[in-house]
Amino acid sequence: MTDQAVAAAVGRRFFGRQRELKALHADIERTGLDTLTGRKAPRARVLLVAGKPGSGRTALAEELADGLADRYPGGVFRARLTEPGGDPVPTARVAQELLAALGVAEPPGAGEDELTELVRHALAGRRAVLILDDAVDAEQADPLIPDDPATLVVGVSRGPLTGIPDVRPCTLGGLDPKSAIELLTAFTGSVRITVDPQAAETLVEECGGMPGAVVLAGGWLAARPKASVADLAKQLRGLSGDPLTRTFLLAHEALPATAARILRFLSLAPLGRADAHTASALAGCSVSAADTTLADFAALGLVFAGDDGQYEVPGHLVPLLRAQLEERDRPAEVQLARARMLERTVRLLQSCRAVTEPEGSPARRKLAGLPRALRFPNRAAGADWLRSRQPVLLASARLAVADGELDTLARRLIASFVRALAAHRGAEAAAPELYGLHQLVLDVAERRGLHRERAAALLNLADLDARTGRTKDALLRYRLALDAGRAANDPYATGRAMESVGGSYQELGDWQRAGDWYGRALAQRLARDERADQARLYGRLGAVQTYAGRYGEALRNWRAAAAGYRRLADLPGHARALSEAARVQEYAGRPEESLRTCEEAVEWARRAQDTRLQAALQLRLADTLDRLGDPAAAGLHRAAAERLLETRATACEIRSGFEKD
Known part of the structure; x- marks a missing residue:
């Protein structure tokens, strides 16, 4: 058996801890305090595995969960509550990871309370096991515990989680000698153990029975078939420190x-x-x-x-x-290594996005020039890589921003990540991840005083806020983006922010302020002779003035929008603007004028060959004729609209048939 095969076999096996497993199973059956008082348990039962890192506490939690699969068919869900370096993971991020595992979509930009509520709701009624690994304290774990006794929570921590009621920790020490020797034998084979069983006992004693230390000792022996177990025990005895530190230092020093x-x-x-x-x-x-x-x-x-x-x-x-x-x-070498890692990640993300481009495109030609190791053979391979690496990529972006000395690389990494997510998943599906990435860009921009990037990040965040119904939050960010755009002397950001401020006020039903901000944005577009934007803003002004009942101003703006679209040769836009002008005339009590304008809009839709728009306008025309007391003419227009829609549906079916062939 190869070394790799030995390591894989060891990884699949569980050694010892039968007494602890039995105690945990008994604790599941134990009557809780709520039951003793006659109340139904209001929350999930929480078990706690407590022990030092390297004691096998996570392995014990996983073994327990595996043994409960029949009783908890809802599945096993895991979340790590501490970073590898020891920093606690924010509860909101833990909740995001659990929601992804549960298949629950999270609202972009949702706060911690909303995310944890979603987790608890998703687990409610589900007979599942939730492993909260390496919890720092009760405050970190408590918001994730479901309010339903159907779910079993298994916490893993250094010590008691004071604050969570009715929890007795199962405290781990070292493995018993027999189990520790079995773990060691899985690496070394039985011969070296049986020829000197006393040395094997001494070795596992030097390791304190800690599975983490025993594994390192076993790996050291597996790499040195001629070394004796007694020699390793003697070397460990000569080092100072706790068992895990001593075995690690020995393993590290033995490497080339x-x-x-x-x-x-x-x-x-x-x-x-x-x-x-x-x-x-x-x-x-x-x-x-x-x-x-x-x-x-x-x-x-x-x-x-x-x-x-x-x-x-x-x-x-x-x-x-x-x-x-x-x-x-040296610190310079460490920083250079970080920079190389980020640069490699940027190139992989660029390659991941480029594989989605059509053959022969500039991006695909550039991709072909990359080393083979950096290329993805097809779109599916790129998507699989992005999906499997997404947690690591998000962590890379966070670490790059937190570093503070690699901001240029951090910005490139985030930009490449955003493009790759949008290319493979679409902006809508990737919105939760994009929200976090735009927030990171904002952090860098504020730290470096980059007004243009700050404006762009604020606009992107505000758009996501607006899309999820947080209109007031969006409004605040649009106002901040306007200030940043002005500081950067960026006309695009300034105009976009003013228009979006108007849109927020429109969403809030404040027609006067919406019209004021649309007017400011329009003035800028007129000064810069940006005709497409002018036409759109005339239409937005016409809409809010219609809502406000200022029909005269609304009609003037809709006619200005129609004229703008006509100058741009945008026939569908011209027809839609005319139809809105007809709507305003109808609201203003001028049905004959509305009829003529609507007929004009139908004609322009016909010229544009926009069948759906033409049918919609003919239906509106029929409604106007009904109100004017001409049901016969109204019936003719409705019939014409139905024929147009049937013709369009038939054309689509034929086209689909050709595509299948």
Whole structure:
């Protein structure tokens, strides 16, 4: 069996902890305080696995969840509440990850309370297991606990989560000697253990029975078939520190200098996850060399291998690796490694987006010039990569912005990420992720005093706020974008912000302010002779004046819009503006004029060959004729509209048939 196969087999097995598993199962059946008082349990039952990092606490939670699959058919959902470096993950981000796993769409820009409420609602009534891994405190975990006893929550923490009622922690120490030796044997084979069982017991004792330390010791022995178990135990005894630190230092010192440097640099990888590209960029080596090194690390128990080409550094090793990185590597080298990693990510994102472009396009020609390792063979491969790497890419963007010294690379990374998401998923589907990315751009722009970028980020965020019904939030951001656009002397941002401010007031029903802001935006467009924008703004002014009952002003603006569209040779736009003018005339009590204007609009729609618009206008014309007391003529127009729609439907069916052929 190869080293990689040994590591994979070990990863699938669970060693010891039978007493703890039995206690946890008994705790599930234990009567809670609410039941004793005669009240129905208002919340999910919470179990807690407490122990030091490296004690196998997460593995125990996973083993428990696997054993409960029949009782909880709703599935197992996992969330990590602490970053690999030890910083707590914001609860809102944890909720976003859980919603994605639950298949629940999140509103872009939703706050923490709304997101956690969505999580609790999605889990309500579902007999599922929720693993909250590495929780820092009760305040972090409590908002995620469902208000329904059907769900079982398994918390993993260093110690008690004081504040969550009716929870007894299952505290982990080291593995019992028999189980620890079984774990060690999975790496070394049985021969070296059976020839010196006393040395094996001494070794696992030096490891404190900590699974994390035993795995590193087993990996060290597996890489050295001629080394004895007693030799390793003697070397560990000569080092100072806790068992995990001692075994890690021994494993690190035993690596070749180049491999040790790559291992240290893996602590810079977002979420502690790295594929061959990430390791290659961090270390400045080839992708194939990085791939081989990562596989070797997996065999040594230094990283976990995933099914999608990604490797994860165990959370209990990240602080140790970062301490070695700080001690052995110069800050300039570390910063250069970060920059290389971000640059490689940017190039992969650009390649991921380019594969969606048509053959022969400039983007595809540029893609063909990239090294083979950076190219995706087809759109599906690019989409799969983007989907599997999305959490890491989001973390990369956050880390790049937080760094503060790589803002140019951070902006390029975010811009490439936004384009790739829009190309593969569409702006609407990717809105929650885009909201967070635009917020990161805003952070960089405010830090660097980049007014143009600040205006663009504020406009994008405000658009998403407006789309999700947070009109007042959108209005505030549009006003801030206007200030930023003026500071940048950016006419596009300024005009767009003024028009959007008007749109927000229109949504709020404040017709007077909406008209005022549309008027300001129109004045700017007139000064710059931007005719398409002028026509649109005349129409928006006409709409709010119609709502306000100022029919004379509304009619003048709709006629100005119609004239603008006609000068632009936009026949459908001209017809629509005329139809709105006819609507205003009808509201103003001038049905004969409305009839003539509507007939004119129908004629322009016919010239534009817009069948749907022509049919809609003929139906409006029929309604006007009914009100004028001419039902016969109204019937003729309705029949004509029906024929137009039938003709259009038939044409679509024929076209679809040809496409299938």
